[in-house]
Amino acid sequence: MTTLAPSFPTAAQARRGVACIATTGFFLSMDITLTTLLIEPMKREMGLSDIQIGLVQGTAFGIAFGLSSVPLGRLIDKGNRVRFLGIGLLFWIAAMVTTGAASSFLTLIFARLVLGCVAALLIPAAFSLIADLYPPEGRSVATSLFVVGQAAGQAFGILVGGLAFDALTAFQNAHPGAVLDLPAWRILFIGAALLGLVPYLLLARVKEPARQEQKEHHATAIGAVRELWTYRRLLIPLLAAMLFTQVTMQATSVWAPPVLTRQFGLTPGQFAGWLSAIMLAGGMLGALAGGRLGKAGQRQGGNRRVLMPAMIASLALIPLSLFGVLPTIPLVALFLAGNIFAGAVIATLGVIAITLNFPNEIRGLALGSNVLCSTLLGTATAPAAIAMVSKAMGGETMLGFAIAGLCAPAAVLSAICFFLAMRQGTTPQDGRGTTSAQRSLTEARG
Known part of the structure; x- marks a missing residue:
């Protein structure tokens, strides 16, 4: 079985492609932090409970994200990825408008289901495109740039969303009935939807790159699953590590603003500036560090060593999960910054490991x-689980202890799984435990 010779785009074409893809990630990641930022005014107007918040933020999004990821991932392996990204953007715009116009809990759930499907399309399509724009030696840094775009989008959502919310609220208090008589949080969701037209227009200038590193014969859907299974010694512990990391990161992305509002009495505008700054700095620096560390590990010890920094970052998440029980705002900010940095390192390295292996x-x-x-078992369950543990411990005032109680053990398990993934190697294995990759791939395509 021969492999077709790779023919990558020029450096200029690759840079333009990654810039457009990163811009798409920037805008589509805004919904994550914008919903988190505005969840308290949404809760008050719509009468939501903490458990309902967890269902909206995590469960609905995570179930759609998780269940659609595999079929969409397979679709991405076969179709035009740039076109899929454009279609996803249109659905994202519609879902953000629906959120802003929602009149019930079920409408919010529906919008989050759509956003979950869009995310399941965006992420594998973007990373697959990047892998075909750059050869393996340049893939780590290019991948980190997309994660940087996502981090910048999340920070933008916090900063602009928080400041705009306070400004709109003050304006509406002074001018009742202004701006279509809509609450500030609804206006912000509709405004974010309109901004989604920017990456849609940019994607129209991106050409679908030729697929690289392909075999002459392509696997059927069943054959592809069988072929994936030949990498199980790496795949299973790696997926488990990313799952447990997602549990810890959901605590930050969903519950950090409520912790600041409830524990310190801050409004979104009061913490939007510094929270967006640490999200931007932590996310960008973590993504860039992950790319550099992955490249260095690959040079020193092969593809397995890419995961060593991820294991170290997982260990750092153990104490950092205590951010919700700290007594002062500066300490909370410091721990949140470390949490975001470590999470970005892990997210970047996990994807790099997949694209390399x-x-x-x-x-x-x-x-x-x-x-x-990560999403079906992490994103979909962690926010609601934290809310239920907090309720069982005594109510909303115990939110910080519930976060620490779930996230610290998850970080330990993540580090253990990364260690196992590094030790298992990447050589495909057949059902009899041999190392004959050729025999496994031939059977898979049969």
Whole structure:
């Protein structure tokens, strides 16, 4: 079985492509922090409970994200990824408008289901495109740039969303009935939807790159799953590590603003500036550090060593999960910054490990499997689980202790799984435990 010779785009074409993809990630990641930032005024107007917040923020989004990730990942392996990103953007715009116009809890759930499907399309499509724009030696840094775009978008959502919310609220208090008589949080969601037209227009200038590192014969859907299974010694612990990391990161992305509002009495505008700054700095620096560390690890010890910094970052998340029980705002900010930095390092390195170790024909499926495990078992369950643990411990005032009680053990398990992934190696294994990759791939395509 021969592999087709790679023919990557020019450096200028690759840079333009990554810039457009990163811009798409920037805008589509705004919904994550914008919803988190505005969840308290949404809660007050719509009469939501903490458990309902967890269902909206985590469960609905995570279930849609997870269940659609594998079929969408397989679709991405076969179709035009740039076109899929454009379609996803249109659905994102519609879902953000629906959120801003929602009149019930079920409408919010529906909008989050759509946003989950869009995210399941965006992430594997973006990373698959990047892998075909750059050869393996340049892939780590290019991948980190997309994560930087996502981090910048999340910070933008916090900063602009928080400041705009306070400004709109003050304006409406002074001028009742102004701006269509809509609450400030609804106006912000509709405004964010309109901004989604920017990346849609930019994507029209991106050309679908040729697929690289392909075999002459392509696996069927069943054959692709079988081929993916030959990498199970790396795949299973890696997916488990990313799952446990997602549990810890959900505490930050969903519950940090409520902690600041409830524990310190801050409004969104009062913490939007510094929270967006640490989200931007932590996310960008973590993504860039992950790319550099992954490249250095690959040079020193091969593809397995890419995951060593991820294991170290997981260990750092153990104490950092205590941010919700700290007594002062500066300490909370410091721990949140470390949390975001470590999470970005891990997210970047996990994706890099997949793009380096899995062939093109199953790369989207592998990325989709990562999304499935992380979101269906992490994003979908962690926010609601934290809310239920907090309620069982005594109510909303115990939110910080519930975060620490769930996230610290998850960080320990993440570090253990990264260690196992590094030790298992990446050589495909057949059902009899041999190391004959050729025999496994031939059977898979049969």
